[in-house]
Each structure stands twice: as C-alpha cells, then as structure tokens.
Amino acid sequence: MAENPLLELKQVTKTFLLESGTSIKVLENVDLSLFPGEIVTLLGPSGSGKSTCLRIMGGLMEQTSGEIFSFGSHFKGPNPNVALVFQSFALFPWDTVFENIALALEPLQLTPEEVKNRVKKVIDLVGLEGFEEAYPRELSGGMKQRVGIARALVMDRAVLLLDEPFSALDILTADSLRSEIVDIFQNKQTGTRTILLVTHNIHEAVFMSHRILVMGVNPGHIRGQVINDLPFPRVEGSAPFNQMVERVHSLVTETLMPDVPQTAPLGTAPAGSTPNNSLQVLPNVSVSEVIGLLETIHADGGSGDIFKLGQQIGKDFGYTLFLVKAAEILELVDTPKQKVILTELGKHLVEGDINVQKRMLHELYGDLTLVSEVAQLLRQSPTLRLPVDLVSEKLTEWLPNENPSELLSSLITWGRFAEYFGYNDDTKELYLDVGQETS
Numbered sequence: 524m525a526e527n528p529l530l531e532l533k534q535v536t537k538t539f540l541l542e543s544g545t546s547i548k549v550l551e552n553v554d555l556s557l558f559p560g561e562i563v564t565l566l567g568p569s570g571s572g573k574s575t576c577l578r579i580m581g582g583l584m585e586q587t588s589g590e591i592f593s594f595g596s597h598f599k600g601p602n603p604n605v606a607l608v609f610q611s612f613a614l615f616p617w618d619t620v621f622e623n624i625a626l627a628l629e630p631l632q633l634t635p636e637e638v639k640n641r642v643k644k645v646i647d648l649v650g651l652e653g654f655e656e657a658y659p660r661e662l663s664g665g666m667k668q669r670v671g672i673a674r675a676l677v678m679d680r681a682v683l684l685l686d687e688p689f690s691a692l693d694i695l696t697a698d699s700l701r702s703e704i705v706d707i708f709q710n711k712q713t714g715t716r717t718i719l720l721v722t723h724n725i726h727e728a729v730f731m732s733h734r735i736l737v738m739g740v741n742p743g744h745i746r747g748q749v750i751n752d753l754p755f756p757r758v759e760g761s762a763p764f765n766q767m768v769e770r771v772h773s774l775v776t777e778t779l780m781p782d783v784p785q786t787a788p789l790g791t792a793p794a795g796s797t798p799n800n801s802l803q804v805l806p807n808v809s810v811s812e813v814i815g816l817l818e819t820i821h822a823d824g825g826s827g828d829i830f831k832l833g834q835q836i837g838k839d840f841g842y843t844l845f846l847v848k849a850a851e852i853l854e855l856v857d858t859p860k861q862k863v864i865l866t867e868l869g870k871h872l873v874e875g876d877i878n879v880q881k882r883m884l885h886e887l888y889g890d891l892t893l894v895s896e897v898a899q900l901l902r903q904s905p906t907l908r909l910p911v912d913l914v915s916e917k918l919t920e921w922l923p924n925e926n927p928s929e930l931l932s933s934l935i936t937w938g939r940f941a942e943y944f945g946y947n948d949d950t951k952e953l954y955l956d957v958g959q960e961t962s
C-alpha cells in the first residue's frame with residue numbers, strides 16, 4: 524500500500540506489575556500498522572493481550588517500551604484521531620439515546636444545530652431512528668450497542684478501534700451489525716478511514732476484514748497475517764468464504780496447538796537415572812471435562828471442529844485446547860488441523876460405563892512417561908508412598924519449566940480417577956494405588 528499508515532505500533536511491549544511484586548509480560552514486540560481504506564482484525568484467544576493492545580493504540584494506557592506513530596508522527600497519550608468501542612460500556616441511564624450520543628461531541632463545543640445534525644446522521648446510519656428519545660433501560664442489548672457505535676462514529680475520527688463489539692449480542696443482531704459497519708465503512712459515510720476489530724471469532728474476521736492478524740500467547744505477540752481479498756459483500760458459507768476460514772483456522776491452530784512432542788519411551792531407563800524433559804505432561808484439566816468433550820464429539824458423529832466444540836461445551840478457546848490436548852496425549856483423539864476426531868480408543872471409552880472408563884484410563888494414563896517415572900519413584904519407597912514435597916522436588920528437577928504445583932495437582936486428580944495414584948490429605952503423601960495392579 525502506497526499510503527502511509529494512520530496508526531502504527533513499533534516493537535510495542537507491555538509488562539504489568541502485579542501487587543505481589545511479580546511482573547507479567549502481556550505484549551512483546553508488537554508491530555502493527557493501520558492503513559487508509561482497510562479493516563484489520565486482531566484475532567486471538569482470551570488473555571492474548573488484544574484489549575491491552577487496543578488500549579495502548581487509543582492512548583488509554585502507556586506501553587512499557589516501543590513507539591506509537593499517528594499520521595506518521597510520534598505520539599503519546601489519548602489520541603484525538605482514535606475512537607473506541609468496547610463490548611459493553613456505560614450509557615448514562617438518565618440521558619436519552621440522542622443525549623448519550625451527543626455527549627461525545629461535548630469537547631468540540633459545536634453549536635446545538637451542528638450537534639443535532641451530526642447526531643441525527645449517525646442515528647440514521649446505525650438504525651436508531653425513532654429511538655432518539657428512548658432511555659437506555661428501554662433498549663435491547665443490540666440497540667444499546669448501536670448507541671455505543673453511534674457514539675464512536677459521531678466523533679468522525681479517522682481510526683476506529685472495536686473491541687469485541689458483537690460478542691455480547693445475539694446471533695442475528697450481531698450479523699446485521701457486522702454488515703452495517705462494513706457498509707458504513709465501504710460507503711465512506713463517516714470520517715472513519717481505518718478500522719481495527721478485535722475478536723476471537725474467525726467467521727467475523729473473515730466476514731469483515733481485509734487483513735487478519737493472528738496473535739499468539741505468553742506473551743501476546745503477532746504470529747502471522749492472512750490477507751483476505753474476498754470481494755465485498757462477503758457471503759458466509761460460500762466456497763471461497765469457507766476456504767478463507769480454513770486458512771485462518773490452520774494458522775490459528777498452528778499457533779496455538781503445536782504438535783505434542785513425540786517422546787521416546789522411558790520405561791527402559793535404568794533405575795535412578797534422571798528422565799529428560801521430553802516427559803509427557805498432561806494439562807491440569809478435569810477428567811470429567813475431558814470425558815464430556817469426548818461425549819460431545821461422539822454425539823456429533825465422531826468428529827468436530829475445535830472452535831465449534833468450544834462453543835458447544837461452553838468453554839473458551841484456550842481452555843478447550845487444553846482439554847483437546849489432554850485427550851490427544853492419551854490417544855483418545857487425533858487432531859488433523861482444526862479437526863478433532865475420536866480414535867477407536869476414544870470411541871470405546873465414551874461408549875463404556877464408568878468401570879470401563881476407569882480401566883482404560885488406568886492403562887492409558889499409566890503409559891505416560893511422566894506417570895511411569897513417578898510410579899517408579901513411589902515403587903522405590905518400601906511403603907509405596909512419599910511426601911508430596913519430595914515428589915514436587917523431583918518434578919521440578921525433571922521439568923524445570925513447568926509449574927510443580929500444577930503438575931502435582933494434575934497427577935493427583937488424574938491419578939485418582941485412573942486409580943493409579945492416591946493422595947492422603949492428612950499425611951500429605953502421594954501413594955501408588957496398587958488395588959488394580961494386583962487384581
């Protein structure tokens with residue numbers, strides 16, 4: 524693109540200092556440019572730093588390092604060229620729709636006539652005609668969000684930043700608002716020259732934007748970009764639309780679900796040797812939620828899409844990934860791209876009763892390298908039990924990059940269900956459950 528960016532982040536990093544004194548890095552080296560004429564989406568799971576990035580772009584929050592350029596010049600502080608819309612925001616209950624929108628114009632000190640004209644114009648644009656005198660309590664969620672969008676549009680600013688503006692709305696309302704915003708933008712009905720949309724919804728990104736930036740986590744960073752050159756208006760469900768969704772899906776999946784490293788079996792390691800850190804670590808998720816996930820896939824005919832599955836089981840995308848990963852490590856599912864497919868084992872487990880499930884998990888869980896190492900450790904104790912602190916120490920030694928209390932917590936919950944380990948809360952000891960081994 525020949526023109527200069529309207530807003531630009533260069534190598535922006537953000538670190539929060541927590542009350543406990545520790546600091547967390549939320550954004551790392553983010554480079555991002557918004558050019559005239561484009562809608563860009565920032566796509567990432569919750570917690571990836573999208574909102575933080577937007578706040579920094581709007582100047583509501585200061586970056587820890589890196590620079591911001593607005594219209595080509597170095598910029599700091601609240602940016603007068605930027606308008607923001609959040610998922611939910613405050614409307615003043617004692618003000619009408621008209622007044623709530625007009626509020627945004629106050630700093631401009633316009634004449635009442637000018638205010639009226641500008642507010643009237645955006646009211647028409649966002650479909651609020653007839654609601655000018657209504658109060659917020661009389662409005663549906665969709666109508667309230669229209670007021671929020673109108674309030675941003677009325678300022679006629681060049682850069683519009685939208686933070687998950689449709690995620691609290693019902694499907695139909697969200698669909699029509701998406702189209703309306705694209706139309707308003709394409710028809711140049713306001714001063715908006717570029718839009719950045721934050722979302723975790725891939726269809727929304729493909730429907731609305733020219734470029735999709737995919738974020739990775741820990742710390743948040745931009746992993747890659749997909750150029751979306753489908754012509755407008757875009758048709759959901761059409762073949763080119765679906766292809767674009769697939770492309771974005773694969774980039775997101777690649778970003779968030781690296782293949783589980785293949786590990787060599789350690790069962791043959793001589794006693795007393797230290798296992799390397801290719802130990803398989805089961806995410807610390809609940810057994811029943813993993814089984815619930817498998818049941819959902821089974822009910823859908825044995826395969827599902829990871830994004831839809833998250834919605835079906837009511838979990839956010841990041842957590843769903845952990846559930847899928849746990850199931851994958853146990854060989855209960857395969858995950859080609861963003862698909863999650865039950866394996867024969869997985870199918871068997873879902874169809875079995877609780878005893879079958881326990882027996883199967885006992886086998887599968889016991890095959891994990893970390894589990895067999897811990898079992899080995901317990902076996903070396905004459906009582907087949909050890910204080911958890913000691914186990915925790917070993918875990919830290921084997922897996923220095925993992926959180927030992929998470930590991931332990933996972934070992935206890937999964938170990939109990941699979942009747943592999945037991946934990947005595949009074950003595951704080953982990954023990955080998957030999958009930959099944961001997962039966």
Ligand code: ADP
Nearest residue numbers: 539540549567568569570571572573574575576
């Ligand atoms: P997203 O919008 O992608 O869900 P956010 O930008 O809201 O992500 O948050 C990113 C991370 O930063 C999260 O882990 C969140 O807990 C943390 N975070 C956000 N704001 C603050 C803050 N003011 N203080 C400490 N941590 C914060």
Ligand code: MG
Nearest residue numbers: 573574575686
């Ligand atoms: Mg957010």
